Amino acid sequence: MEAALSYEQFQSELQRFQSDDPRVADLRARAEEQLTLGAFDAARALLTEAAGIDATARTTIRETYVSRTLSEAATHLLNANAARTDLRYDLAIADLGKAVALYVEIEGEAIDRETEFSYMQALSDLGELQLVAGNSQAALDAFGRRSGYAQAKVEADPTDVDWVRELVWSLNSVGNVLQQQGFQREAEAAFASALEFSDWQAGQMPDDPDLIRDGQVARNKVGEIRFAKNDFPGALQAHREALAMAEALLASNPGNVTYRRDIAFTQERVGDVLVQMGDQAGASAAFAVSLEVTEALAAEFPADETIRRDLSVSYERIGDMLIAERDYDGGLESYGKALAIREELAALDPDNKLRQRDLSVTFERIGDINALRGDYDSALLGHQAAVAIREKLATLDPTNMLWQRDLSVGLERLGDTYFGLNDLVSALAVQERSQALRDAIVALDPENLPRQRDLGVALEKIGDIRSAMGDEAGAVQAHEQALALRWSLALADPTVLQYRRDITLSLSRLATIHIANGDYGLAEAMLAEAVSLRAEMVGATPDAVFALRDLSIAQNDHAMSLRALGFKVEALTVSQQSLQTVDRLLQLAPDVAVHVHDRLVTLNGLGDAQVALGDNAAAVDSFGQMVAAGSQLLDIDAYHAPWAADLAVALARLGDAQAATGDLAGALKSQQDSLALRNWLVQDDPNDLARYRNLATSYERVSRVLSDLGDMQPALEHQEASVSILRDLSAAVPADVSYRIGLVLALDLKAALLEDPRPTNQEALAILEEMYANGTLPSDYVEWIFILRRSLGLPTEF
Template sequence: MKASAEGHSQEATAERARAELHARKAQQQEHVAEQQKALAEAHLTDVRTLANSLLFGLEEQVRDLPGSTPARETLTRLGTQYLSKVSVEAAGDNHLQQQLGAAYLKMGDLQGQPGHSNIRDMDGARQSYARSVAILEPQVRANPGNPELRHLLTIATLRKAQLAESQEARDAGLTHARRMAEEQAARQPGNTQAQSDLAEALLAENDSECALCNRSREDVHRAIDIRQAILAKGPKTRSAQWELARAQTVLGIILVNDADPQALPWLESALTALNELAREEPANVQYKRDRAEALSAIAWSLPDSGRYEESRQRAREAVSIQEELASADPGNAAFRRDLSTYRAMLGQTLFMSGGASSEVMDSLAKAVAEATGLAVDQPRNPDLQRRMASFHLEFAGYLTYYTPERAAALAHLREAESIDRTLIRQHPGEKRYQRDLAALLPQLGDALADGKDASLALPAHQESVALWQRLSAESNAAFEDLRGLADARAALAGTYNSLGRKPEAITEDLAAVSLYERALGRNPKPIGTRRSLAETLSKLSLVYDSRSDFRAAVDASLKALPIVESDYTAHPGTEGATRALWRVLSALYNEDAHLGDFEGGLQAARRCVEIAEKYVAMAPEDHYHLILLRTSYNNLGVMYRFAARRQESLSAKLQAAAVFDRFPVGKLNALLQFEIAQAYLPEIFGLRVLEAQEDALPICRKAVSLLEPLVKGDPKNQLYRPSLVRAYRELALTARDLNDVPAYIENLEKMLKLSLETPTETAGFWRAQANAKLDIGLGQELAGQPVAAAQSKREAIEYFQRGRRLAQAPLSSAKQNLTALREIALADQGIAFVDERLGDLKAALEYRREAAAYAGQLSAADSGTAANRDLLADFDGAAARVQWLIDGSPNRVTPGLAQGWKLYSIECTNHNDAESGVAAANKAIEMESQLVGGSQAEARVRLASDLQQAGLAYLMMAHGSTGLNRQMALQKSLQSYSESRDQMAALKQASALPAAKVADLTAVAESIDNLKARLTALQAASRGER
């Protein structure tokens, strides 16, 4: 037993020893593990410290240094690797989570912070900012009183919103960031960081890079006040000074875009500060970039105040700065992108300040070359490829507007299309690339049509609509997709209208209006969308007007009016709001006149003058403001003329002519001289209508004297040439009215020669040249030059035929091209008229019948447009008249035959053959009088129209007469117009006057007023001579 107990005791002792040994080993292992853990944590801390130094320390030191892009690319690559590893280990560690959120924010800045040096990895930046927000949001919820966390989340939310692809996401993000910043600034009014974050949020909604943001001057002014307060509080750091300058630049650019003269002081203040910062730290890249931005904006604002040379100098300086930056850091995509932008802006500035076309084109060509090279160097960067497509699109616009290089413009649009389609194939789920293509296609379609065959534009427009429809098919479609579909349908409406397919144009415009309203129901803020809605309603009004549906036209304008009135009230004096309201009111006065509501029309026209006067008062030296005022007075004169208030009309016209008398026009730049000359042209027409040719003649000569040197000095500039063509025509017609036949022929020949130097291969162009040549021929008849006259008529036929062939091409490929049908019919009518004047009645009959057949097709395709029905009636009558002449003038009278004689009278008077015009009008009156019989309203309307035409023909005869013959012709004109007025007034009293004829009653009353004044002046002159 004892031995057994001792054995058990020994075993127990051994067991205890073993247990103690195991315990000691376990403690040793635990100690080793703790040591290893401590070493691992120390190692991780070292790595984290090193990574943070790279991201936060070294990056801050190099980001604004020249040539730092390779270093920042390396930092980005290393930082991405580091953040991927730390993200796994950071779970549950609040301190590390905060560091990680800040690191992702910094990474996003490296990749693509708006307005700062970055490596242009925008997709990477979006992902980094999104991760930063996702990490920081729960941290802020858990620690709502931590100001540093709130600061980081506010800025990360802001950056994420700035790069959002959807406007709704952008708006929501910016609103959320601003709300956080407002709350934190209210909690800590003395905290500089909180106030700075609020200023940053206020600016972000109005930054120049935010194309669709809602620009608010008040917000930017508030941001400037905050920056000034921070600077006053101190310390006066360079960073604080730079932030203030940046805010001032943002405000200046907003004002520049609104053509506000207050832009310049803000931009110059910002530039002064940036110049001082750059002097203190000359190697700082950010200061240089911002100086270039301010200089470019200043350059854009200076031409309006006549500072042309300074404008060009500032634009060139901006390019020079950016060239230096791009040269020092060729791998920096942002620098090269900015360089291409500033070169393009230099081209535009040269144009706006009257530079030669060659200079403009050279600058634009360099801009696109830089952008192309950038995309080629980084073919896998979708953001740069997208930017390249955008630049091709912009450059195509420059070429179209500034030059005759239509083929080159189309080539750039094709390049943009190719890039967009490639990006869609590479990224099939990315809506942004589909949106880019959908927005591009309408411009591509218009370029394909090139003003010649609108049917060529249809496929592109229809594909655009289809793309936007797919993008907006969901019930919660994004705002920009609804807006894009609205834009596309409005553009398609324009194409249908160009094709003469007006019912389809109306359908598309109405659909666009509904879509704009739906989009604004989702987000009522965007100014651009509200203005697009108003613009579409105005265009719809014009389509209704062209169909003589004047009531619908007025209703569309009235629907647009409160939109633009609200915009004008909210943004008084800004260019966009001012011109939008002015355009709607201008359309409204014209439509009121058609309805006979002269008081309403005068009210709208006077309001236009009032708006323009206020606009001029804001910037008295701005010539574009003065041009708007001049146009407003001219339009008021037109409205007084419609209301048969001749003296007031003449007074308004002369007020318009005097607007520029205070300026030495010859010292203005070329573009402004062109704009002013162009503004003279409608005044000349209005004065001729008022029988004030003596007043019109010096204005005509002034317009020609301005335009001739411009065309001679810059022959490739396609803006100047058409206006000089029109000026020659106005001078010719004024000379004709003053019975100066040699001057009439001379200026018509100048007009024709200038047009044929740069012919446009469209049916309308060649029809215009044919009519000009025919006018020359009939003028040569008056001048006693029969051989030359016959040759001119034959050449006129050749031009008509050329236009006819051009119209046939689109017709053969698109039977629904109603514009082509109309062009062929008009060309056939022109050929028929010339054939008859050459004595070939059989040929004339053949073409008259063909014209009637095409007019029949046109009317059948769109009988709702009154002009189509009228054209068919006119051309049927014209054919009946020639057949009547061939048949030997049988004793039969029909409404169509009378109509044919009236049309022939119109043709003769249009081509300055007043004698034949009088005879034809009297023949129409004779026949129509036989048909009136009792009180048949239709026949009485036709008779009134025939009498009106006789009044015009006698007036033309008076222009070509002198002495007693002139007075007699004027009296017969007055008698004819008076009889026409009496007929229409009686019909109106009986409610039998068609709405489309109300304007004719107005015109007749106006002509009577003018003739009475003319006769009174002649009689007074006659008494003075005696």
């Protein structure tokens, strides 16, 4: 498409830039013939010769200086278009640079209006090609010169519509590059000025569709900068204003391709904002409209590379929504469609750095989805491919902070993948590289709060890795640094709720470390603060599902810490509040599986609080609702193993509570149902040791209920099944102390069911004495050796 457009532009400019010198005219005509034949180098050689004739003439004949300068500039423009037709961006940039230099040379001369706009077009083309080639600073120089020239023309005549439009476009171009370079405040000023001029101009000619579209484009730019600043309500307002204008234009001319693309583009921007605001349904609807429009355009214009690129973006957004719905297969398929288009476009124009960046984005998303599927090896390949491209781009243009940030994000995702593969050393190394990049970006523009937020994320990741490595001091230091940074962001801009949410994440991370150390008091204080902050966020956005879900999670964590501290009544109160939060969440989004799962988790904590207070009847009700939630999830996907495991837990908890109330028949049914699910889970994945261990627990629970019912033989058989599983696990992983202690406990329960428990107790004693001898026996179980030896009539000294 770039080649075709450049050839059309060459022909157009050949007609427009007529030369008075017959030699130059002849050389240009011959160049056109060569270009038609595809002989790009021959065409450029002829045009270079023509430019040389003009260069010689303009320096030797003063009377024709301006005309010869313009003729030479025109020839360089033709040569640039010939190079672009061959996708030779380096040559095109060189010729455009020569043309611009010639225009600059005669800026003070009396040149006509058409020539001035040719100058502006040359600057625009030069800037766009510099971006394609990966030189944002050179692009900014070109766009800045263009906006400066246009600004002077507008100041000379503010009523000149054409120059005002030129200024609006040039300011948008300047803003785009400033945003890429990380200068958000300056970019925002450029976009705001463009919008102001656009609105003024539209006010003079309110029915002019071109001016209306200028206003629509300017509003989208303002929305994008607000989005970058995490001002999501402001971004949504700007994009919706732009959408209304785009819809009005399309209604006036339904077949206009530009207007149709504007609709698709703006719907995407609206969807992006709604995603960040937690409105998944609204975002999905916006992305669906964008996809529908773009697919129709692609069907009409299958060779249009710009539209095909638009289509790849739509597939990407649809993939994002499918992932949010946990449809990983559908998401991967959609990303695959995007990748196919982008690989094709990159192959057609391999020197186009913007297409290379597009490829890296798709590779990154494919890596993300494979990580979510648990396929970390495939995820690693995707993220490594993305980082490889971004390393090259970041090296090519160190001033492009967008590309530097891209690399930091790619490294972050790569670090997450290494973490998932338990390669903690590699994970830490790449996360620290990501942090270093973000430190540099923040240093460039310390007032850019979103980039400071990126730094907080990097610190959090490093804290998580150090915690997993057992480096508690390093983990606490990283999380405390992140927390301090996040408090500073929230104080700097209290209107951005995301900054407060980030604080709660740091508080939760630190609380987890304190809980692991048994410091529940400090952890409880941090979790209470997290609940308070998230409740404020819900108060600010009462219908935001993401805020409600965050609050319920924080409330559950807080209730757990209160139970650990023995604050039973307080724990019950917080658990009840969490259930109210989750029920509100389900009112707003009743068909979202993850919200149903949230209710299951909350009911589990509520049941725990009720059991702790001795209210087993209430616990039966809570665990019964928990079972209902688990069943609802399996109605959605009967083969979803994690949900089946959760339902098995719910049934076991219900059975325990029923037994505590004396409902042994109900308890037996619940425990048997849990056992059946866990049997299925083990058959689904026989190599999953955790599932096998849970199966042993279910056999034990059924055995207990059968024993309480006086049905001793089946009770013994179930307990023997539990013992058999734990023997298998102890043999499979002899270094795991928990399996061997579990076996001892299971043998003890079996012994209680036997008329002659001596052989069983001897087996248990042998395990304990072996563990004692090799130093692996927990101190709490040393006394068991005395008890068992005494029961067996053996000496208690050993």
